[in-house]
Amino acid sequence: MVEEISTRKEKVLKAIIQEHILTAEPVGSRTLARKYDFDFSPATIRNEMADLEEMGFLEQPHTSAGRIPSDLGYRFYVDRLVEEELEKPVSLKHYLKELSRQKSGVEDIMSGMARMLSRMVQYTAIVSEPGFSESKISRLELLPVSSRKLLLIVITSSGLVNDKIIQLEKKLTEEELENLNRILSRRLAGRKVSTITGAFLQDLEEELKRRLNYAAEIIKRLEQEITDILDKQEMKIYLDGTSYILEQPEFNDIQSLKKILKVLDRQEELRRLVAGLEDELEVKIGAENKLQEMQNCSLVVATYRLEGGGTGRVGVIGPTRMEYPRVISSVDLTAELISKFISSSGR
Amino acid sequence: MVEEISTRKEKVLKAIIQEHILTAEPVGSRTLARKYDFDFSPATIRNEMADLEEMGFLEQPHTSAGRIPSDLGYRFYVDRLVEEELEKPVSLKHYLKELSRQKSGVEDIMSGMARMLSRMVQYTAIVSEPGFSESKISRLELLPVSSRKLLLIVITSSGLVNDKIIQLEKKLTEEELENLNRILSRRLAGRKVSTITGAFLQDLEEELKRRLNYAAEIIKRLEQEITDILDKQEMKIYLDGTSYILEQPEFNDIQSLKKILKVLDRQEELRRLVAGLEDELEVKIGAENKLQEMQNCSLVVATYRLEGGGTGRVGVIGPTRMEYPRVISSVDLTAELISKFISSSGR
DNA sequence: TTTTAGCACTCAAAGAGGTAGAGTGCTAAC
DNA sequence: GTTAGCACTCTACCTCTTTGAGTGCTAAAA
Structure with missing residues (x-):
């Protein structure tokens, strides 16, 4: 099913995703047409939406509601649309200053980085201690x-x-x-x-x-x-910014909130979550996560590598409706910073 | 206002508190009479309740509801009624076995103890690393x-x-x-x-x-x-069982849940919370906590002392409607265990 | 004097319509 | 292929009513 997607469809899909990330509400054709000045009408958008839904990129909570992106929609967005707009996060200075106050110590660096990252992206951040096995x-x-x-x-x-x-x-x-x-x-x-x-x-x-x-x-x-x-398998996990999850409207109902918070309370679960990913930068969207409780969440994980060998992971956990461009570049940057920090304190 | 409290009032108050701890619902005179076979009628209970409310031990959410204990009521309960029923927690064996697997290391002991305590009491547990200042x-x-x-x-x-x-x-x-x-x-x-x-x-x-x-x-x-x-003031705080808070019916509304979870996300806040208490065993009930966000919570904190000098704190955070007898004895026991564990690994 | 039964009263929670509004899909015209 | 128009759908929200647990008061009983 390698259906070609027209540039107009792409435009609409992108707009819907951006709008939904912003508002957390289903997006309707009318609103979309008003906010983004397309050179085609709401009716056309409706048609495109119907197509996109059939292709699996959009979902409809109920007949008379707007559309929301499906996991597949986000996946498409991340894979195809994001690259051009990866932005360097603003003003690291503030965070870095705070970090350097606490000086050395792997532990301090790890927890400091987790804190910095979570403050930066306003989602929950997770950092795993570097494994030994590849270092001397x-x-x-x-x-x-x-x-x-x-x-x-x-x-x-x-x-x-x-x-x-x-x-x-x-x-x-x-x-x-x-x-x-x-x-x-x-x-x-x-x-x-x-x-x-x-x-x-x-x-x-x-x-x-x-x-x-x-x-x-x-x-x-x-x-x-x-x-x-x-070989202590049990690498420590540093978590910060748990409470950012509470701000997300999709977790306004207790049930889903419980689910995700329970996962965050279980170190082993988290360890498996980040350790399972091996790529340099991985984005797991919604149901792409094996963990049933994480099906409303996305996970962005990068690998950091220390100069002397040894790697660890750093990531962000948030709702599927996540600001991917910002998060991806921040996670990437943090991974880089961790290497630098530890290597420099290790010279 | 040193009003004497009759033994019957005491009996009623105790019953109300126990019932409320069990059900998390306001307690009515009828229910109380049915469950506890007093040798007096619901009407009498109502009169006693009215008195107890006037004295400040009970509160009424609204006119036609039952009573719930006030902070003062819990305070009375803890101070006067609890002692006789402090029970040793059951079967530590299971927990201890798990703990000793992870062998030495202060860090492991601390996090292990936090875990054990939280599992035991089914509330959130908090342990602070031992301070150096009194050790050699x-x-x-x-x-x-x-x-x-x-x-x-x-x-x-x-x-x-x-x-x-x-x-x-x-x-x-x-x-x-x-x-x-x-x-x-x-x-x-x-x-x-x-x-x-x-x-x-x-x-x-x-x-x-x-x-x-x-x-x-x-x-x-x-x-x-x-x-x-x-003198690293910044003693590390170990937290475990955060998700137990989610099980408490009083935190079924998002607002109060947010409040308390945000506090738990801030290390410094927690540090101040447990560091501020100096007594051997302290119970802070509801508004007795300075922290505005903790006014629906109680805090039970004990001090542990290492043989070579150096002290730290271990505690439990839960709703004011907490099972005080169980919690107090568990916290006490954990404090003792921590001393033992570290001292024995330090011989 | 203390306790208890009886009863009118109160109030939140839960259910039952009813309305408004955003959004859709379809059809027919452009 | 695109768009305007329109009937239709569904949720969110409001109000109204009912239900039931629980109270406080009064008057009788112990």
Whole structure:
């Protein structure tokens, strides 16, 4: 069904979508003709509308109402019409100043970016922490904290720091610890996280056992913790601007509001939501989302990449009736900023 | 106005509150008489109700409706009636198992506890990260990360770890760094955070300048970062179970829902909310909350104290029509658990 | 003096028309 | 192919009425 769409139809469709995004109301032929000065009449528009509806781009809530765009309509809009009008968001200065106040720290950057993005687009923003797997370990250190407690610190080449307290059964002498540190550093520093597989660890374990003489459990334990910290699947999710959803007229009825807010309350759900997308920039419109509760929502997600390797995602959740041009460019920009911020704080 | 309240009035008030907590509807004399078998009639109840209303414990939405408890009524209930029926929450086992899976890390414990509490009471839970000021520094370390980047690590006696990346203008040699580490450790280790005041820092600065020969800016910078990490006022807030609010019938109208959800979206607001309370266990009912948007809500907050010093807060936000006995004991228990968890992971 | 039954009264919530207005689809003329 | 005209449709909103739970008051009973 590769029906050609006339330029006039395109014009009408675009106008309807823009108008609907603005007003959140069904758009009628008369209103449309009044607001946009087309060189054809409401009656013609009606005909075009009927065609567009048949093609699946528009829907009619009931017989005597105007039309609203369908998911397919938005999809067409995003794919074909948006590009020319991607605008750089205005005056980042204000946001950036606020951000730089809170200085370094991945956590601060992440939450700051989520906040900035949500303020910018006036929808809910979501940012996922960068995954480790593609970055290199630049440093790994075990610090003694107390008699049977060590602090494991892993720093990646992209400048991310991760630490974890490790509880040991048995005390380690200073010398033992030094040896341990030396071997671990030698073996792990400079290595890409994704190459630390079972076989490699097996090998490492052998070496440790051979060269040091502690109980095997300690080594096992350490290994466990190291892999834990490295492939922690459970990347943290930063959410901000939840309350913007409340401003959207389509969520004025409690039922749909509940649905979407419940999703936002479940970290795992969100994680799956953004992790599932792999492309550089993806737009999921309405029912294109697998999640049943998100069928009235759209999701715009971009991937950010850190210099030293490691990627994460940043996105926006809003109603299908979303200001796509603005959102897409803002999400894009934010992804870029995140890379820059972390890389610069990591130089 | 220290009017004595008869035991019968107390009985009626208690019944009304319990019934209202259960049903969320205004309670009438007839219903009350039917459900609770008092040895007096609806008419008598009506008289008592009229009295209780005059005393300020009850309110009437309109002339021909039943009564609902006022803030004062709940206050009385909480202060006088609750104690005898504080019950230990059932079967923590399930929650605890889930918690211990995620092992160590303050962050995990905090968010895990918030989650557990909210699941337990079926209201929104809030946990604030432990403040540093009353704990001692047990270790402070500067690790080189790259040529002009240091990782500052501070470990407190309660086992909390905090790190921050510091950007320097100028390179430090290994030796300089070692000296720096030595001096800082000597001066700061074992010291209570709250005693690190301006005067002390002045003194430290002098020493550093005298004994080392780097540019003053570096020293200033370091100092800045250290104080930053130590008294970071901006303690993190963990929130969980936001969506439970949606289940409450009193928030079935969009307006009040918006109000409260907007508050929950603002970290600073929440911080102030829990930080403002200093008592061991505090219950703020309705208008007792300063925040205008929280006047339909109650807040139950407890303080937890870590072994090595350092305190934080844990609480529950729900409608004034809250199951106080259950909530109070759960919050209390959670505070206790947090101390235990962090202390045990910090031994 | 306290408690209770009886009864008239009140008020919100829910349902039943009725109207207005925006919008459509169809037809016939341009 | 485009447009004006018109009958038709449907929701949103108003008003009116009914219903029922609940009250307060009064007078009788305990």
